[in-house]
Amino acid sequence: MLLIRCPYCGDRDEIEFAYGGQAHLARPAPPAAQSDAEWGAYLFLRDNPKGVFLERWMHAQGCRRWFNVARHTVTHEILAIYPMGTPMPDVALIAHQARGLMGGAR
Amino acid sequence: MGHAPRFSLWSLARNALNHHADWPQQWRDAAPKPSYDAVIVGGGGHGLATAYYLAKQHGLGRVAVLERGWIGGGNTGRNTTIVRSNYLWDESAHLYEHALKIWENLSDELNFNVMFSQRGVMNLAHNLHDLRELSRRAHANRLNGIDCEILTREEVAAFCPGLDVSASRRFPIMGATLQRRGGTARHDAVAWGYARAADALGVDIVQNCEVTGIRRDARGVVGLDTTRGSIQARKVGLVAAGHSSVLAAMAGFRLPVQSHPLQAFVSEPLKPVVSCVVMSNAVHGYISQSDKGELVIGAGIDAFNSYAQRGSHPVIEDTAAAIVELFPQFSRVKLMRMWGGIVDVCPDASPIIGKTPVPGLFINCGWGTGGFKATPGSGHVFAATIAKGEPHPLAAPFALDRFSTGALIDEHGAAAVAH
Ligand SMILES: Cc1cc2nc3c(=O)[nH]c(=O)nc-3n(C[C@H](O)[C@H](O)[C@H](O)COP(=O)(O)OP(=O)(O)OC[C@H]3O[C@@H](n4cnc5c(N)ncnc54)[C@H](O)[C@@H]3O)c2cc1C
Numbered sequence: 167m168l169l170i171r172c173p174y175c176g177d178r179d180e181i182e183f184a185y186g187g188q189a190h191l192a193r194p195a196p197p198a199a200q201s202d203a204e205w206g207a208y209l210f211l212r213d214n215p216k217g218v219f220l221e222r223w224m225h226a227q228g229c230r231r232w233f234n235v236a237r238h239t240v241t242h243e244i245l246a247i248y249p250m251g252t253p254m255p256d257v258a259l260i261a262h263q264a265r266g267l268m269g270g271a272r
Numbered sequence: 273m274g275h276a277p278r279f280s281l282w283s284l285a286r287n288a289l290n291h292h293a294d295w296p297q298q299w300r301d302a303a304p305k306p307s308y309d310a311v312i313v314g315g316g317g318h319g320l321a322t323a324y325y326l327a328k329q330h331g332l333g334r335v336a337v338l339e340r341g342w343i344g345g346g347n348t349g350r351n352t353t354i355v356r357s358n359y360l361w362d363e364s365a366h367l368y369e370h371a372l373k374i375w376e377n378l379s380d381e382l383n384f385n386v387m388f389s390q391r392g393v394m395n396l397a398h399n400l401h402d403l404r405e406l407s408r409r410a411h412a413n414r415l416n417g418i419d420c421e422i423l424t425r426e427e428v429a430a431f432c433p434g435l436d437v438s439a440s441r442r443f444p445i446m447g448a449t450l451q452r453r454g455g456t457a458r459h460d461a462v463a464w465g466y467a468r469a470a471d472a473l474g475v476d477i478v479q480n481c482e483v484t485g486i487r488r489d490a491r492g493v494v495g496l497d498t499t500r501g502s503i504q505a506r507k508v509g510l511v512a513a514g515h516s517s518v519l520a521a522m523a524g525f526r527l528p529v530q531s532h533p534l535q536a537f538v539s540e541p542l543k544p545v546v547s548c549v550v551m552s553n554a555v556h557g558y559i560s561q562s563d564k565g566e567l568v569i570g571a572g573i574d575a576f577n578s579y580a581q582r583g584s585h586p587v588i589e590d591t592a593a594a595i596v597e598l599f600p601q602f603s604r605v606k607l608m609r610m611w612g613g614i615v616d617v618c619p620d621a622s623p624i625i626g627k628t629p630v631p632g633l634f635i636n637c638g639w640g641t642g643g644f645k646a647t648p649g650s651g652h653v654f655a656a657t658i659a660k661g662e663p664h665p666l667a668a669p670f671a672l673d674r675f676s677t678g679a680l681i682d683e684h685g686a687a688a689v690a691h
């Protein structure tokens with residue numbers, strides 16, 4: 167089970183949270199101007215890395231606020247937590263720092 | 273090639289007298305060659321079946337299956353082995369029924385006992401909505417020539433006497449559908465049976481060989497980089513289940529697939545007590561009993577993306593609660609083992625079979641929580657797709673481009689409970 171630090175409420179069990187999938191998806195505008203392929207990509211294509219993933223969580227049983235998380239999809243380590251609306255962090259940098267943190271190759 | 277002699281009553285008896293000490297090796301542990309006509313990436317049931325049909329039905333002489341670990345070590349060897357074809361939409365019904373028909377003869381065809389047991393699959397209804405949804409699906413199945421019966425509460429109790437059908441349950445059982453031709457099979461035997469039969473036709477099954485890169489030129493795919501050297505091939509089939517997105521990224525495209533852990537567990541062996549497969553969407557649980565007597569119990573996925581091949585404890589707790597709701601007498605049964613697999617979940621709960629943006633590179637993935645049942649049919653239609661370069665008619669609706677045309681095949685009802 168994950169221990170997730172809600173930026174507003176502090177450390178809580180994973181069961182208090184709802185998962186929101188990939189973060190930083192921007193709805194292309196205007197929708198009618200998009201090709202089928204572009205619109206399909208926006209609706210359905212997702213990153214699915216084996217490594218650091220930028221994702222959204224919501225504190226469903228608490229403050230009900232959304233926030234972003236950088237989490238490693240193999241170790242499940244939470245490497246960064248940052249507010250919605252902030253620019254996408256540098257995943258390579260986070261992955262690099264995680265490697266240092268975990269003391270070696272991963 | 274084809275070293276392994278056929279199994280027969282005589283060979284079983286002779287080896288029994290010998291204390292099973294000198295069974296010959298059943299397939300070669302092949303080393304990779306520098307080039308092949310077709311290479312299949314992923315030695316699960318779907319990949320091995322694809323290789324078998326490529327060699328058997330399409331006469332491809334030089335075929336290899338590359339597996340990063342051991343064959344059947346992925347979801348094929350981790351699933352709860354439920355086989356059924358009672359899907360809602362025509363496209364899926366035809367595909368899964370195609371597979372079920374192959375299952376019915378598979379042990380004979382492979383000369384390997386896959387222990388296919390048509391003990392019946394029961395889907396329970398706990399409320400009026402369930403009843404309506406299940407009867408809609410049952411009628412759709414019958415229109416597609418697929419056997420499906422609607423059972424009353426009393427008929428449910430008679431078919432599976434261990435179930436608690438009393439009206440006082442929190443989620444009372446109001447009825448069910450029953451597919452009598454559904455059931456279970458032995459997961460490892462499916463991988464081994466296809467491996468052995470493919471090997472006998474000359475297919476190289478290469479284990480401990482991870483694909484690390486996909487090479488292409490202007491015309492399309494030209495080969496693969498692996499941990500055992502590079503391999504040339506102008507036809508490549510990706511059949512890597514939970515790792516499909518990782519392989520797609522090597523070829524430069526994205527998939528609508530997300531990887532999640534899915535768990536299962538088995539109990540201590542008990543005397544026969546669950547005679548069929550029982551599944552319930554409403555409480556979210558599915559259970560059957562293995563020939564050894566273990567209760568085989570399947571859970572749901574963890575909501576978050578993961579490649580860790582292990583799931584969370586809250587999911588186990590929910591699943592145990594669901595099973596105890598159906599069978600209160602199991603509350604003190606001890607669990608012996610639990611494990612997880614990484615499943616490749618698609619937005620419409622249907623697989624992706626067909627071409628990719630890279631010519632010569634084909635993909636078969638997105639089976640998510642329920643692809644074991646499709647193994648023979650999936651391999652069969654995917655082999656035809658690779659050999660001809662055009663989708664097999666049963667595979668055509670499952671092409672990757674349905675996510676831009678909008679022709680989704682929404683099977684969230686038939687696949688609501690992970691299985
Ligand atoms: C707990 C659980 C219960 C389930 N229950 C059921 C059920 O009851 N009924 C049902 O129908 N389905 C069920 N499923 C789903 C079913 O197991 C899968 O859909 C099916 O087995 C997928 O088969 P496969 O051959 O495509 O994948 P896998 O067996 O996972 O094979 C893919 C292979 O690809 C290999 N691979 C990955 N990356 C690489 C690489 N880079 N290079 C080389 N090889 C690579 C992997 O090691 C793996 O062996 C369940 C799954 C789980 C996890």
Ligand SMILES: [Zn+2]
Pocket residue numbers: 172173174175176225228229230231
């Ligand atoms: Zn909070």
